[in-house]
Structures are given as structure tokens and as C-alpha cells.
Amino acid sequence: MVQFRASDDCRPKRIRDYDWKYADDNGPIRIKLFDAYLTNAVKTQHRSLGNTSIPCPLCLESIERAAVFAGTVVEEHIVPQHATTENKQQTPDTQMGFKNTRSGLTLTCSNCNRFKGKHLDFLLRGLVAPTRQREDDYTFETGTAILIHAYLFAFAILGYEYVYCPELEEVRRQFHEPSVRHSAWLEHAHVNLNPPTPIVATQSGYPCVFGRPVGQPMQVFWWRFRASLPNADFVMYPVDVPTLLSELIK
Ligand SMILES: [Zn+2]
Numbered sequence: 001m002v003q004f005r006a007s008d009d010c011r012p013k014r015i016r017d018y019d020w021k022y023a024d025d026n027g028p029i030r031i032k033l034f035d036a037y038l039t040n041a042v043k044t045q046h047r048s049l050g051n052t053s054i055p056c057p058l059c060l061e062s063i064e065r066a067a068v069f070a071g072t073v074v075e076e077h078i079v080p081q082h083a084t085t086e087n088k089q090q091t092p093d094t095q096m097g098f099k100n101t102r103s104g105l106t107l108t109c110s111n112c113n114r115f116k117g118k119h120l121d122f123l124l125r126g127l128v129a130p131t132r133q134r135e136d137d138y139t140f141e142t143g144t145a146i147l148i149h150a151y152l153f154a155f156a157i158l159g160y161e162y163v164y165c166p167e168l169e170e171v172r173r174q175f176h177e178p179s180v181r182h183s184a185w186l187e188h189a190h191v192n193l194n195p196p197t198p199i200v201a202t203q204s205g206y207p208c209v210f211g212r213p214v215g216q217p218m219q220v221f222w223w224r225f226r227a228s229l230p231n232a233d234f235v236m237y238p239v240d241v242p243t244l245l246s247e248l249i250k
Contacts, residue, residue: 029100030075032242033107034068040159043237056109057155057163058116058148058175063109076113077103078152079207079223080121083128084200090129097201101245104206104222106156112175119178120145128223130195138191144178146189147171150220150227153208158232159239167230188217188228196224205245 037054041047046055053062067073077084077100084102089095094102108116123142127133151171155163162168173182199221200207210232211219217228 029105029242029244030068030073030107031065032244033075033105034063034065036240036242037107037159038065040161040237040239044159044161044164046160046164054107055160056112057106057152057160058108058112058172060172061109061111063107067110068107073107073110074113075100075105076108076116076152078106078149078156079103079128080117080124082121082125083223088129090131094130094198094200097207101205102200102207104153104156104208105245106152108152116148116175120148120175127191130198130224132195133191133193135193140181141178142191143186143189144174146191146225147183147186147227148175149222149225150189150208150229151175153206153220153222154210154218154229154232156206157204157210157239157241158235159237161237162232162235165230165234171229185227185229190226192224192226198223205241205247 034054038047038051041054042049042051047053052065055061056063063073079102081099081103082088084099086095086099096102120141123139123145127137127142148171151163151168170183171185174186199209200223202209206222208220208222211221212232213219214233215231217230218232220227220229
């Protein structure tokens with residue numbers, strides 16, 4: 001347990017520096033995420049009791065708990081970290097929460113983590129903060145990046161029951177070949193080019209909100225983006241989001 005001395009400055013800045021790496025005696029936040037996803041995978045019958053791995057939400061290959069513990073698998077920042085650090089924020093609205101809650105954390109395998117960083121997140125450099133932007137800042141691949149961020153938010157909150165639905169296979173194909181049109185959901189990946197009132201912090205610990213009109217596609221809103229994904233009414237077992245994610249934002 002990391003102890004604060006009485007003289008320490010315990011305002012949120014301190015917590016931000018501390019960044020959950022040593023969240024408590026049970027280890028880093030990525031272990032808590034892993035355990036929450038494993039519980040979800042068992043509940044939804046994508047893993048059996050006693051298993052020590054979870055499926056990567058992007059390639060469905062196994063992520064071993066030992067690799068997460070050792071740090072060879074690290075936290076996936078859904079919205080790239082380079083967009084959410086405090087010194088990039090220009091308005092009080094976008095300084096809400098903490099870097100990790102402004103980005104939204106989940107877990108992906110190390111290959112997918114690297115691939116997303118290199119091929120998708122890189123494209124959003126400078127395009128997340130709420131400034132006025134031009135249409136030609138956005139390419140076909142940026143649409144893929146937006147769609148994949150929505151997909152990962154949906155996974156982080158709704159879990160395996162949702163991402164294993166057959167309609168989402170095409171979204172995973174879209175991730176692996178960002179510049180080829182694989183998914184019709186790309187048509188619904190949008191950005192607000194005007195300075196928006198962004199969504200950057202909610203009590204869930206993720207910078208996103210879902211609109212779930214009955215029988216209609218699900219809407220995902222985050223920062224200046226929105227996307228649609230298949231209806232999620234059938235989900236009975238969402239992820240039990242680790243307490244730390246929702247506690248630190250309050
Ligand atoms: Zn993967």
C-alpha cells in the first residue's frame with residue numbers, strides 16, 4: 001500500500017501522478033481489469049471456471065493472466081493517451097477526471113495494442129481535443145479508428161456476450177485491415193468538426209455514454225465522436241467494472 005504523508009498534497013493532481021500503477025495491495029489496475037473480464041468470460045461461457053486467460057476483444061486470441069501480471073500485456077487506453085494528458089487540455093471541461101478516465105482503460109493483447117497505437121491512434125494525433133477542425137483532417141482510416149474506439153468502449157462495459165455477437169465480426173476485420181471497407185458500421189462513425197461540448201468524464205469511469213433505444217442500433221458518444229453499433233438489448237451480463245475506475249472520478 002502506498003501511504004501519503006500528512007504533508008503530502010492530496011489534491012487530485014497527486015492521484016493523477018500516482019496513476020493507479022500501485023492501486024492497492026492487489027496490484028495494478030490492469031490486474032483488476034483482467035479479473036473483471038475473466039469473471040465476465042466465465043459468466044458468459046467464453047471461458048471455463050479455473051481458466052487463467054481471457055480472449056483479446058480484438059483478435060480473440062488468449063491473454064494470459066501471467067502476462068498481465070508481468071507487464072508484458074499493459075493497459076489499453078481506448079482514446080489515445082497523447083490526446084488526454086492534462087497539458088493538452090484547453091478547457092476546464094476536458095480537464096475533468098484523470099488521464100486514465102479521460103482515455104478509458106481496457107485490455108487487449110500486446111499485438112493488438114501495438115497495432116492500434118501504430119495504425120489507428122496515431123491518426124488521431126491532435127484531432128481529439130475540442131478545437132475547430134477541417135473535414136480533410138479525417139481520412140477513411142480515421143473512420144476506422146473512431147469505430148474501433150466505440151467497439152472497445154462497448155467491450156469494456158458490456159463484455160464478451162456483446163462482442164461475440166456475429167454482427168461484430170466485421171468490426172474486428174475492419175480493425176485488422178483499417179484501409180479496406182469491411183464494415184457497414186463505418187457509415188455511422190462520426191466526428192463533430194465544430195468545437196463541441198465534449199464528453200470526457202462520466203461516473204462509470206469511462207469517457208462515454210451509450211444511447212440504447214429499444215430495438216435500434218446502440219449509439220456511443222465520447223469526446224467529439226459518435227458511432228453506432230449493433231443493438232445490445234440481449235446483454236444480460238455486463239462487465240462488473242472495477243471499483244477504482246468509477247471511484248476516482250467522483
Ligand atoms: Zn489481440
